[in-house]
Amino acid sequence: MRRTLLGLAIIAALIGSAVAAEAACEDTTSKGRSYIVCRFDLSNDSLALYWRGADGTPLGSPSRLAQELGAQGKKLIFAMNAGMYDKALGPVGLYVENGRILHNANTRNGFGNFHLKPNGVFYFGDGKAGVMETSRFLKARINARFATQSGPMLVIDGQIHPKIQPDGPSEKIRNGVGVRDGKIVIFAISAEPVSFHDFAELFRDHLGTQNALFLDGSISTLYAPPMPAIGGWTTLGPMVGVTEGP
Template structure:
């Protein structure tokens, strides 16, 4: 189950780690399909109550915003929930963090968790990859052990940020981090690379959109979100 901790070096942050062998307890959530009037989940509290209604034997341990969304809280990138594609892979050029190329996809299949650069993800899908869940966001923070080339080590643009890394092997661990103090893109990426040992890491969002739910940390950020990552456990 997620090991969630608060730490203060090299900056204030909260981290939740998940072993790949616990993948069965992991899901991507966005809507309540049985609700016609208010299908969007939007908040961690609604997510928690929805999961409890669907799986009374399980409790929500961890959740995090899972990527960027439009004005209707719909994902703007590739999204797969329970094996069903909700949004197609987005390879368009544009402005904003999502289009600070390369961007990437955090996804899972029956073999494990991955973070894959979007162009490479297109090739994997063309070759028959079948994600059970996927969420596309951007920019990539770490790409095959290298910090995103557009990040400036001397940048003074600091914001609250959250992201995910797939780190180590046999088994790999998934590490979710939310900064509890503003950090630059370079500082955040270097943390995943140098401190956490993640070969690949993906920015999920920043500023007022960064959010964390952790039962261990007694934290339930009250913000509106689009797609959310959720980890549950049997009561």
């Protein structure tokens, strides 16, 4: 009898874990556009940044990340690309992993989305998280356990980035991140091509984040079983992941 009850308890725990993982992500629409939104509470969820594997080479994909974490007894329940990277799959801006600065902040001017200033930093650790303009983040000297720089900012103190125009013609699959209440991390990825302005409005008006950061465009990738994967056809640089396990 005791063995039967123990077995039922284990099965119930496994089912509950699967339901919790699935419930973290949901389909949503905003102004007629489709998105997948995933919410995690740093009070309970184990969030981290990942770049290189045990052999020192870039992991490159959620599937390899899942394998490496599985060898450590952890289960990857969510992964997404976490900022822009160069041809060698290295971060192009600030990148902090487990308290170590592996790439310094990039404050240079240039072309492309990363340099559409102000860009920003997504940082988290010790149950807290935030999204902040790069210059403000550096001046604040925040000692974050994890941080990744990308750009542009989508929402800045409740206002859409001043260089993101409502009539912008470019529409692509896009992903980004915002934070609410200093600990609720909200990731979003479009399920169809959308403009920068539509994507920024999602975070400001639908998700209620006062600050949000663009992570990337065409290479945007989502791993959140049992939901269908998005992307995965290109090799990735740094990734953000959520795990179950010790």
